[in-house]
Amino acid sequence: MANEELADGDLILILEHKNDLLRQWVEVGQQQLAIQEVVEAELELLLRQKEQLMDELRKLDELMESWGVRHQRPPNHEEVHQLRLSETLLQQIQEAEEAFMHRMQEMRQSLSREMGRLRSHINYVQPNQSRVGRLMNLRRNTKA
Numbered sequence: 001m002a003n004e005e006l007a008d009g010d011l012i013l014i015l016e017h018k019n020d021l022l023r024q025w026v027e028v029g030q031q032q033l034a035i036q037e038v039v040e041a042e043l044e045l046l047l048r049q050k051e052q053l054m055d056e057l058r059k060l061d062e063l064m065e066s067w068g069v070r071h072q073r074p075p076n077h078e079e080v081h082q083l084r085l086s087e088t089l090l091q092q093i094q095e096a097e098e099a100f101m102h103r104m105q106e107m108r109q110s111l112s113r114e115m116g117r118l119r120s121h122i123n124y125v126q127p128n129q130s131r132v133g134r135l136m137n138l139r140r141n142t143k144a
Contacts, residue, residue, distance in 0.1 A: 075083060
């Protein structure tokens with residue numbers, strides 16, 4: 001359309017199309033915000049659950065220490081099995097936490113790049129005399 005000859009009545013078509021695109025942008029922005037809020041809420045819930053689990057595990061560690069002081073004996077076969085299982089599960093948790101921490105670092109870098117993109121979006125939507133105001137003045141001058 002930029003290379004075509006523009007008729008006087010084409011401005012309304014251009015403006016209508018532009019406003020359709022801007023409405024879509026508003027909707028996408030609202031969806032983006034809603035998704036981010038859901039993700040943040042879900043992450044917060046998971047973090048709280050993990051903190052509650054850690055509190056319970058610390059209490060159990062204290063109970064195990066008390067048991068060990070009171071019953072000074074080596075663990076039996078089933079207890080050894082459970083202790084090994086605990087070690088395996090702790091290793092899996094450590095790997096998962098490290099992977100999540102790595103993912104969070106990647107997200108932080110991605111967020112930094114996204115902030116740059118958002119700045120360019122904000123720069124575009126800020127009032128621009130040459131984009132809208134000049135056309136408004138042009139229309140006022142022709143009506144006068």
